[in-house]
Amino acid sequence: MGEARRGVRCAVFDDPVSSTDFATVTALTETGTGTFDASVHPHWTIAGKPNGGYLLAMLGRAATAISPHQHVIAASAHYLHSPEPGPVRIVAEVLRAGRSASQLHARLLQDGRPCVDALLTVTNLDPAAKPYWDAGLPAASAAPLDSCVRLPGVSPAGFPVPIMDEVDLRIDPATLGFAGGKPTGRGELRGWLGLAGDEPYDPISLLYAVDAFPPATFDIELSGWVPTLELSVYVRALPAPGPVQVLQRAQLIDAQRVDEACFVWDSTGRLVAQGTQLAGIRLG
């Protein structure tokens, strides 16, 4: 591990985390029926590009604001154009409002240009529900939080990743080889993710959590920007307070695209969210 860490300026647990908490950086101002103003925070970016899960969380907030139900359980986003940090507009529309669930379409625009389109299914999650069968899930096997390593606000390739100073993202040393130029080749990152000020997770911030980790392809081969083309998230349960455990893994790189699966467990070890994404990558 000592060798693998050499290339990284490791942040420490007590590094100041910004006061831009998640509720604030995803806050919306309603300007009309289903229309909202918002602002993409300049710190929630990677090499100047806003994190895709963060943008989806804004759409999730807009969708729940106009839905008769409370909790996003499925969200599917296609990314058209990366917005700049700054003002954006969100337009959300109810497609169907049923008894137990509603479906919505939401779009994020900047200067009139569509940036992200998403479909969302919203329902009321039952806090008393318990998992019935979970034998198909991978194990939540990250090392304990205290032995994981915070990532710095600079990527291994040298570009700025200010979002790493906004959250408490820690990587299991067993999957941190990439930071020292020695990826394991398994295409897998494990670790933990806490929000600033220990803000508790909810279904909206879980939409961000499934896209928060670096690309799992870092554990195969370093590359430049890995832009998300599509991201689908399922929220499976209301999360307990505390940091979540994350497993991000790549499955296939083909035709300069990679798919990654993400699993998110709450502090009690319950699987609370899952994601899959297709992203562009300059390998192959």
Added chain:
Amino acid sequence: MGEARRGVRCAVFDDPVSSTDFATVTALTETGTGTFDASVHPHWTIAGKPNGGYLLAMLGRAATAISPHQHVIAASAHYLHSPEPGPVRIVAEVLRAGRSASQLHARLLQDGRPCVDALLTVTNLDPAAKPYWDAGLPAASAAPLDSCVRLPGVSPAGFPVPIMDEVDLRIDPATLGFAGGKPTGRGELRGWLGLAGDEPYDPISLLYAVDAFPPATFDIELSGWVPTLELSVYVRALPAPGPVQVLQRAQLIDAQRVDEACFVWDSTGRLVAQGTQLAGIRLG
């Protein structure tokens, strides 16, 4: 295996497969800019409900018809209301037409009522592309096609599944325990899927292939209808001719919903499509 098969009327390879080939049952008639008439075939149903991947394929056909690009590589559908077999209308709209890819929204309606909404990303797949890294995929380990068993047009619970007479869907005997009331508990189905008349697959029919298998939850516990709420599909490569191999697996049942992952390999063993879905299930 003998015992496991007892409860099933096994179709045999030579059972007549309908002449309603895939291109025909997903055919569209353009009625205006981005608007199409189509008809949901009564045989492409499970207990009277059209297969969700089949409906998504219709939306994929509409999207590619108005896109400057040829091949759907990502499609994300939310299911609002199950249409009846019969006439439907499809409305598709280009959200962005870029140089290398376009994004579209498509909707299937019946009697003016929205049934399926989807977002799609369309590009031109390079027939010369080769996989660069595939170590994150499960093995394509179904038994050879000839030793797999065709499913009958009746479900284990007794309801009609006429779509099984329209395609050549065969299950690996190792995962067929459910048919004799003895699921393995792994939540996994493996097998093969051929289209009528050996019609070659393309990105449109692959949208169906990722939702063609019975619910993988049959290998855990039998239940009634498992309606798809959300389905996301990635098409990774142009498929070679011939039947595809399919792995359908459940990951988690919680709050009366299950997520399933699907992997589809072409006849050369290349991963050509993947899907994830969230579905309702009356277990737990």
